[in-house]
Amino acid sequence: MYQVTEWIALQTIVVKEVRRFMRIWVQTLIPPGITMILYFVVFGNLIGSRLGQMQGVSYIEYIVPGLVMMSVITNAYSNVASSFFSSKFQKCIEELLVSPIPNSIILLGYVLGGVFRGALVGMTIMVLSLFFVQFTPNDLIMTFLVLFLTASLFAMGGFINALFAKKFDDISIVPTFILAPLTYLGGVFYSIDLFDPFWRTLSLFNPIVYMVNAFRYGLLGITDVNIGYALAMILIFNLLLFLSAMVLLHKGVGVKH
């Protein structure tokens, strides 16, 4: 059971993290909004109107959940990766390491910072999407549960990336060469049921497929995968990354000599 002092420490880390991304809101909050508006206009309105319906809804309606997830994933990941790596780079991570904060609180603090940014951006995109398409959420609890679990999963991913990173290039390699392809191939713009069995089965190895579909189910009631299975996968990945980050922190990988 955590003591009051540890809750104060957690609160301090979270406030510091939120203050950081709010201070540079032009870099952190505005760009995803602009990018997604362009997606809605080009893919949703201009191209989507010629594509007809996808699984019973308009194409723009179909891609909204995937685009929200894409923003949540990117922002939660990059927030923690860049913030934690900058702390290492400036050596101010030492402030945390010399203080009596358990590793779990350090991890939780940074992850919550990433979750706040991911959720804030995700909800902003949802509001922006209402200017292009009207829909009523199918299951609000599922929608927000998946939103927060996805944000926490990728925030932890960003944390692990930052632990290993030795230079700024190292925190852009994973988002560029791994996250972006997995996200684009994770059913954001299409249903994996359109594939032949081989490619459909292969797609099921992509964890982002489960997040996009679970979130799409929450918003529109449509999914390519079993919802219970998708939620279980998201929870398992969260647990795996949490344990990995804790082991790495305990060993002092990337932060101690």
Next chain:
Amino acid sequence: MGYAAVKINDLRKSYSCGVTALQGISLEVAEGDFFALLGPNGAGKSTTIGILCSLVAKTSGNVSIFGIDIDKNFNRAKQLLGVVPQEFNFNQFEKVIDVVMTQAGYYGLSRHQAQGKAEYYLKALGLWEKRYTVSRSLSGGMKRRLMIARALVHEPRLLILDEPTAGVDIELRRSMWDFLTELNAKGTTVILTTHYLEEAESLCRNVAIIDQGCIVENTSMRALLDQLDQQSFLFDLQEPLAVVPILKDFSYQLVDPQTLEINLGHGQSLNDVFERLNQVNIRVRSMKNKSNRLEALFISRVQPTL
């Protein structure tokens, strides 16, 4: 009986690159002490401090802080510890007040408690007027003082300072010495590493010299200085001398017509010197040590690296 502020037993550290930084050092710093840890660059001072504050993982050995074994409850030990590192390690984009308040939060101080302490230490270190300044725009001396304020905000029982006055001008250095002396007088144990040996001699009661990962001297400052075989003094004379005077029993030389250098051997005192100078009608305006006394001892204890 109270515990030692720091007790180190057979501490070893080898880095993965093969370098052995510490070869089994043992050390004890009493509570309330002002302790100097001296040594040349790369001797193992920063590694020792790094282990004390958990930035460096030890290879073997035991360390306890106020009786708390760091292997058993490092977080409790860290609560008693404040660290001022050699390099600036605060977020340069944060305001001065936020740097201190954030650190207070890490130690579990409520916002109300932290505000009071932050104000007290920022005022004591002359930074209160700069509290809303972004820390990267502070001068080097102010940044050093900010790190001291940050390390003290949770009022640790042990303060470790790694080269706290490096690059600080003389006036500011003196005011930092006064501040640290006062802090120590109030009961805070202080461990200091420095390259300014005058600083160690002025402030510290006990000293350890570390060289190539080994403790080569660990004693009181007084006992260490007593080991000096010879001291040289420079006397600034009131009147210039045309010829070199004869001062029996002393080794000396006239540096220039108005400066006389006299070497005092073991058992000789300044009173003897003045008595002899009076006998030959030489009046002295002022005098100083030719070199820092501790410096001479330090050089004799450590092996040259070049």
